Amino acid sequence: KISYYNGQFKNDDEITVDYNDRAFYFGDGVYEVVRVYNNEFFTLDEHMDRLVRSASEIGIEGLDRARMVEIVTELNEKNNIDDGSVYIQVSRGIGKRNHAYLANKKPVVLAYMNEISRPTAQMEEGISVITADDYRWLKCHVKSLNLLANVMEKERAIRAGAHETILNREGIVTEGSSTNVFIVKDGVLRTHPANNMILNGITRLEVLKVARDRKIPYEEKAFTVGDLMNAEEVFITSTTQEVTPVTEVDGEVVGDGSKGRITHAIQEGFDEEIHKLNLV
Numbered sequence: 001k002i003s004y005y006n007g008q009f010k011n012d013d014e015i016t017v018d019y020n021d022r023a024f025y026f027g028d029g030v031y032e033v034v035r036v037y038n039n040e041f042f043t044l045d046e047h048m049d050r051l052v053r054s055a056s057e058i059g060i061e062g063l064d065r066a067r068m069v070e071i072v073t074e075l076n077e078k079n080n081i082d083d084g085s086v087y088i089q090v091s092r093g094i095g096k097r098n099h100a101y102l103a104n105k106k107p108v109v110l111a112y113m114n115e116i117s118r119p120t121a122q123m124e125e126g127i128s129v130i131t132a133d134d135y136r137w138l139k140c141h142v143k144s145l146n147l148l149a150n151v152m153e154k155e156r157a158i159r160a161g162a163h164e165t166i167l168n169r170e171g172i173v174t175e176g177s178s179t180n181v182f183i184v185k186d187g188v189l190r191t192h193p194a195n196n197m198i199l200n201g202i203t204r205l206e207v208l209k210v211a212r213d214r215k216i217p218y219e220e221k222a223f224t225v226g227d228l229m230n231a232e233e234v235f236i237t238s239t240t241q242e243v244t245p246v247t248e249v250d251g252e253v254v255g256d257g258s259k260g261r262i263t264h265a266i267q268e269g270f271d272e273e274i275h276k277l278n279l280v
């Protein structure tokens with residue numbers, strides 16, 4: 001495959017990364033993952049807007065959004081991937097290790113593509129999750145390269161034989177280690193409001209759009225671990241997981257243990273959004 005680092009497109013095996021890249025020392029940067037279906041980007045504008053916003057939140061200003069769109073578009077043409085994703089990261093720059101920002105350093109862009117497929121079995125059968133304390137920083141709306149807590153908490157799920165860890169702050173469910181979380185309670189869809197406690201997922205926003213289109217009532221209102229345990233339905237969302245039902249939380253069965261009615265309707269609506277890509 002062809003990838004991109006610091007101004008150049010190269011074969012994967014020819015790319016060398018500068019060890020003074022601040023992404024390497026400090027996780028000093030931001031990133032995005034964009035889904036590619038049938039060789040076309042899904043919600044590219046939303047992801048690029050969020051990348052620019054994340055960068056600006058950590059003081060990386062003046063990102064050339066148009067250039068980044070060009071980079072990923074060129075990558076997609078070169079790699080010609082049908083079903084996959086593109087990863088794009090922007091670091092603050094390259095320079096000797098020093099906490100202080102270095103003057104006049106230009107952001108460094110890294111981008112590459114993966115071949116992946118839709119998690120169809122999990123989207124039908126559902127997954128199990130565990131809950132854990134959310135001890136991350138208070139700027140979770142920034143899609144930062146610093147994912148130490150997220151990777152540690154994902155690993156906790158894997159070791160417990162589950163698929164995802166759902167985090168909570170003093171009993172309030174925020175999000176998953178790499179996903180947003182929705183519950184259905186009294187027929188109403190509910191998810192944490194988009195503030196500094198969560199990453200406002202692009203898939204989350206698509207789900208809310210589908211809910212509006214399909215007249216499914218929803219609230220962006222925080223809920224507790226107790227609400228999660230007693231929910232009629234639970235699902236998680238992300239660019240790669242799409243809309244995946246949760247059938248078990250901390251070993252307790254959710255609802256009747258199978259994908260719920262509202263989850264199914266949301267999946268159908270999301271599928272329609274994906275299939276619109278082929279119509280243009």
Ligand code: PMP
Pocket residue numbers: 033150175176177178179180198199200201202203204237238239240
């Ligand atoms: N929350 C976190 C912490 C994430 O890492 C992700 C995915 N990167 C999401 C939510 C879901 O976001 P999206 O739907 O944009 O992939």
